[in-house]
Amino acid sequence: MKVSRKTEYGLRAMVALASMAGVDRTVPLREVAEAEAIPEQFLDQIMAKLRRGGFVTSVRGAGGGYQLSRPPEAISIGALVRLLEGSLSPIACVTEDAGMSPESLCDLYEGCHTRSVWMRVAAAVTNALDALTLADVMLNDVPLHV
Numbered sequence: 001m002k003v004s005r006k007t008e009y010g011l012r013a014m015v016a017l018a019s020m021a022g023v024d025r026t027v028p029l030r031e032v033a034e035a036e037a038i039p040e041q042f043l044d045q046i047m048a049k050l051r052r053g054g055f056v057t058s059v060r061g062a063g064g065g066y067q068l069s070r071p072p073e074a075i076s077i078g079a080l081v082r083l084l085e086g087s088l089s090p091i092a093c094v095t096e097d098a099g100m101s102p103e104s105l106c107d108l109y110e111g112c113h114t115r116s117v118w119m120r121v122a123a124a125v126t127n128a129l130d131a132l133t134l135a136d137v138m139l140n141d142v143p144l145h146v
Contacts, residue, residue, distance in 0.1 A: 007084040010046045011137070012036045014080065017056065018072045018138055026058070026065035046084070053083040072138055078130035088126050091118045 016035050020027045029047060033040040047066055050056045055075060056066045068075065082088060089095045093106040093115055106112070 003081070004085060005042075006046055007081055009036070009038045009043060010050060010084045011077070011080065013038065013043060013046060014050070014055065014068070014075070014134055015138055017066060017068055018134055021067050024067070026063065026067045028065040032066070049084065050080075055080060055083070068134075072134035075134040076130055077132040077134065077137065078126060080134070081129055088129065089118070089122045090125070094118045094122045 013032050013036060016032050017027055020031065020035070029044060030040060032038070032047075033043045036043075038046075047056060047058070051058055051066070054069055057069050058064070058066050078088070087095050093112065
């Protein structure tokens with residue numbers, strides 16, 4: 001699974017927000033962009049998606065900016081990555097998209113001998129990311145074996 005820049009920057013921005021302010025105060029977008037060396041326009045798009053997804057709140061005007069919508073312990077890395085990245089599945093036939101059936105995505109679905117490999121990979125990635133919170137990442141307390 002290759003993670004997009006959007007997801008990489010989104011996670012870094014969330015860690016920066018949590019470190020700078022948490023749920024207590026807002027941080028201007030420019031401060032987060034500068035702290036994490038993320039292009040401000042791209043970060044603005046990412047933060048809009050995070051706001052729509054319920055991970056952050058925003059305040060406009062003087063003293064405005066972004067803050068976490070809940071404590072870092074309550075923010076799942078798996079949910080964050082799914083919002084920014086979409087499916088965590090490494091291949092279409094094991095997609096977690098409720099609107100698509102695996103059979104409709106692959107002609108070889110019925111007799112495929114490798115699908116079980118991709119199902120295991122998808123389960124491992126999902127379980128690993130769902131076991132982590134933003135607080136774990138902030139504390140650099142991410143176990144190598146979950």
